Amino acid sequence: MAVQSGEKLPMFIWSNPRNRWTLLVLRLLAFLAAAAATLVMVLNKQTKTFVVATIGTTPLKLTLTAKFNHTPAFVFFVMANGLVSIHNLVMIMVDLLRSKLDYKGFRFPMVAILDMLNVALLSGGANAAVFMAELGKNGNSHARWDKICDKFGTYCDRGAGALIASFLALAFMLLVSFISILKLANSSSHISHNNN
Numbered sequence: 001m002a003v004q005s006g007e008k009l010p011m012f013i014w015s016n017p018r019n020r021w022t023l024l025v026l027r028l029l030a031f032l033a034a035a036a037a038t039l040v041m042v043l044n045k046q047t048k049t050f051v052v053a054t055i056g057t058t059p060l061k062l063t064l065t066a067k068f069n070h071t072p073a074f075v076f077f078v079m080a081n082g083l084v085s086i087h088n089l090v091m092i093m094v095d096l097l098r099s100k101l102d103y104k105g106f107r108f109p110m111v112a113i114l115d116m117l118n119v120a121l122l123s124g125g126a127n128a129a130v131f132m133a134e135l136g137k138n139g140n141s142h143a144r145w146d147k148i149c150d151k152f153g154t155y156c157d158r159g160a161g162a163l164i165a166s167f168l169a170l171a172f173m174l175l176v177s178f179i180s181i182l183k184l185a186n187s188s189s190h191i192s193h194n195n196n
Contacts, residue, residue, distance in 0.1 A: 023183075024095055026176050031088035033169035034122065038081040040162040041068045041129075046155035066148065066155040073128040074159075080125025081166055084118045084173065112184040115177040122173055126166040133159055 045067045053060040068074040091111065136156060139147035149156035 020095070023176065023179050024092060026172050026179070027088045027092050030169050030172035030176055031085050031092065033165045033172060034081045034085040034088065037162045037165035037169060038078055038085060040158055040165065041074060041078050041081070044068050044155055044158040044162065046152045048151060066152040071132050073132040077125040077129035077166065080121045081169065084122045084169060087114060087118050109184060112177070112180040115173065115180045119170065119173045119177050122166065122170045126163065126170055129163055129166070133163060
């Protein structure tokens with residue numbers, strides 16, 4: 001249906017200035033969840049001492065520490081969640097400064113693209129960590145890799161908490177990305193309408 005001259009295009013609900021707070025709240029929730037996942041995983045560490053042999057009556061002990069940086073997938077997980085946290089923090093600051101400085105016609109067409117890239121990054125990091133977590137919980141009998149969660153239970157529990165926070169951040173980022181794309185589509189339809 002063609003738009004008649006002088007007829008206004010219907011505004012999408014998210015382009016309404018009073019509803020921009022919804023996007024800000026979603027960004028804030030994504031920031032908090034991704035930052036929590038990052039911090040929990042970075043601080044995740046457990047040390048245990050095991051008796052590996054007995055010489056006479058003296059036990060031979062070995063102390064092992066499980067840390068996130070021993071696994072490249074967990075390092076990627078931390079980097080992905082950290083970058084998504086920074087991205088959302090910068091976007092929140094830009095949005096708040098934009099309203100205070102009253103930029104006329106200020107648009108960020110790259111925001112929708114960056115949001116999509118962050119969704120992909122966060123999804124990749126979370127799924128890599130889930131794969132390693134499953135391996136740590138159940139092991140792999142075919143490759144003869146033993147499970148470690150029976151020995152480092154606290155480490156695995158904290159890792160599971162970080163994964164839950166990361167998947168919450170992913171859900172919020174999907175919503176943010178969806179809204180960013182719709183806002184971009186709405187603003188481009190208004191631009192093309194104004195040019196006609």
